[in-house]
Amino acid sequence: MATSEEQYPFAIRPIPNKGYGCIATRPIAPGEIIYQEATIMHIPVPAQTLTETHINTAFAALPESQKESVLGLHEGIHRTDLHSKVMRIFKANTFGDGSACWLHPTISRFNHSCVPNATTHNDPCCLGDEAQIVAEKEIAEGEEIFFSYNNEMYEITTARQRKVLLEKQYGFECDCKACGGGEEGRVRDQRRVLIKALRARLHGLQTSDFRFLDDGGGEENEVAEMDLWVKEVPLKEKLPAEKRVAYNVLLGNLREAEGMPTEDIAVSYWHAAEAMLDQMMQMPDVVVLQWAKNVEHYMEKAIEVNERVRTPYDHESQTLRSAWKAMQSRPCLKVALAFLDGGLKVKGHDLMSVDDEEPFAIQITKTGGLVELYEYECNELFEARDDISVASQEDELPPDGILRTIRKKMSTEKLRSHIASHGVYKVIGAALTCAAPVAAYWMMR
Numbered sequence: 001m002a003t004s005e006e007q008y009p010f011a012i013r014p015i016p017n018k019g020y021g022c023i024a025t026r027p028i029a030p031g032e033i034i035y036q037e038a039t040i041m042h043i044p045v046p047a048q049t050l051t052e053t054h055i056n057t058a059f060a061a062l063p064e065s066q067k068e069s070v071l072g073l074h075e076g077i078h079r080t081d082l083h084s085k086v087m088r089i090f091k092a093n094t095f096g097d098g099s100a101c102w103l104h105p106t107i108s109r110f111n112h113s114c115v116p117n118a119t120t121h122n123d124p125c126c127l128g129d130e131a132q133i134v135a136e137k138e139i140a141e142g143e144e145i146f147f148s149y150n151n152e153m154y155e156i157t158t159a160r161q162r163k164v165l166l167e168k169q170y171g172f173e174c175d176c177k178a179c180g181g182g183e184e185g186r187v188r189d190q191r192r193v194l195i196k197a198l199r200a201r202l203h204g205l206q207t208s209d210f211r212f213l214d215d216g217g218g219e220e221n222e223v224a225e226m227d228l229w230v231k232e233v234p235l236k237e238k239l240p241a242e243k244r245v246a247y248n249v250l251l252g253n254l255r256e257a258e259g260m261p262t263e264d265i266a267v268s269y270w271h272a273a274e275a276m277l278d279q280m281m282q283m284p285d286v287v288v289l290q291w292a293k294n295v296e297h298y299m300e301k302a303i304e305v306n307e308r309v310r311t312p313y314d315h316e317s318q319t320l321r322s323a324w325k326a327m328q329s330r331p332c333l334k335v336a337l338a339f340l341d342g343g344l345k346v347k348g349h350d351l352m353s354v355d356d357e358e359p360f361a362i363q364i365t366k367t368g369g370l371v372e373l374y375e376y377e378c379n380e381l382f383e384a385r386d387d388i389s390v391a392s393q394e395d396e397l398p399p400d401g402i403l404r405t406i407r408k409k410m411s412t413e414k415l416r417s418h419i420a421s422h423g424v425y426k427v428i429g430a431a432l433t434c435a436a437p438v439a440a441y442w443m444m445r
């Protein structure tokens with residue numbers, strides 16, 4: 001176990017009931033690279049189809065020194081399907097990306113938490129076959145450093161369900177704060193159930209049913225990821241833009257509240273901004289200023305969250321920044337942001353309001369002129385369009401869906417009384433089936 005304490009900010013130490021683990025030897029700041037190392041035993045086969053022969057062949061091909069370090073790794077559990085020590089070691093320490101599996105001799109010493117303070121980065125474009133452990137939060141000297149062994153799955157399962165998954169895969173019972181039960185555990189479970197529902201809807205799927213995990217997950221040694229996803233059923237209708245906005249914002253908020261990795265939080269806000277822009281573009285001649293502000297707010301949030309743990313020059317930061325630049329060049333957003341930035345003169349129209357009231361929207365006329373619209377004027381315009389669209393045939397994605405969203409904005413009183421009589425979770429439930437941004441807003445208060 002070769003880590004030099006001067007060179008790296010952690011040491012491998014025995015941890016009660018966990019074998020070894022990695023302890024910070026000094027304070028570590030968010031974004032700091034804790035460790036970086038190359039893979040060994042890289043097997044170009046997905047975990048589901050990995051066989052004993054694959055593992056034995058890859059092990060046999062290693063130089064003697066690497067064989068020794070593999071054999072020194074944690075052996076994992078004695079399952080009936082894992083016949084040799086090498087098999088058990090590989091299963092207990094394996095990393096994978098859906099197309100290959102591999103080991104990292106030192107990174108394998110980090111233990112798991114469902115609320116991790118670090119993440120693994122292994123983007124092959126930037127790191128080749130290396131992986132990094134990067135701090136997600138402030139880590140104090142003496143604190144154990146954890147990453148999540150499968151955040152994609154664990155962020156959508158309750159403590160009881162994770163207990164089955166972790167037991168079958170690794171043979172341990174997690175004692176992190178998300179698995180610790182009590183009131184905190186209950187709130188975390190509810191957040192993760194919502195994250196599951198939102199993620200499914202955003203993928204165009206009905207929510208998967210994980211209740212079989214509550215009953216112990218069956219006789220199998222391991223619950224394959226395939227089993228969990230194969231039950232997915234596509235939604236009958238495409239999710240309209242206003243729901244994608246609401247769901248992504250809520251997903252970002254829930255992930256933040258749950259302390260999930262910043263990369264996932266940033267992606268939620270980025271997708272919310274994209275959906276908001278899609279919503280704006282369904283009505284290209286009327287630019288609602290608040291929607292433009294929302295796009296800007298969600299993108300700024302995505303960039304800020306991402307750069308808590310990455311420099312502006314990292315690949316992910318560059319991707320986000322160039323996505324934001326591309327969005328800003330869309331005519332509707334460009335007009336709105338230029339206007340909000342301090343006035344915009346187009347074809348002799350001075351759009352700065354004569355009084356202090358900010359217009360609700362800007363209308364782009366047929367001749368390309370720009371006209372300010374105040375809220376009452378918008379309502380009249382939208383009502384006229386609603387009347388026309390009621391008469392028109394039903395589209396899969398009605399272009400005037402957004403108009404209805406604005407209407408929903410008017411019914412906050414109804415939501416308020418709903419919360420009073422049914423409680424917040426009923427309202428969240430309602431929002432999951434008929435969400436509008438205003439419902440998401442209420443949920444987050």
Ligand SMILES: C[S@@+](CC[C@H](N)C(=O)[O-])C[C@H]1O[C@@H](n2cnc3c(N)ncnc32)[C@H](O)[C@@H]1O
Nearest residue numbers: 018019020074093108109110111112170172174
């Ligand atoms: C990849 S290894 C991690 C390093 C390992 N503890 C060692 O001694 O080398 C995975 C194994 O560590 C243990 N482990 C990891 N996270 C744990 C946790 N949160 N609680 C208890 N045991 C854990 C389990 O035995 C698991 O099979």
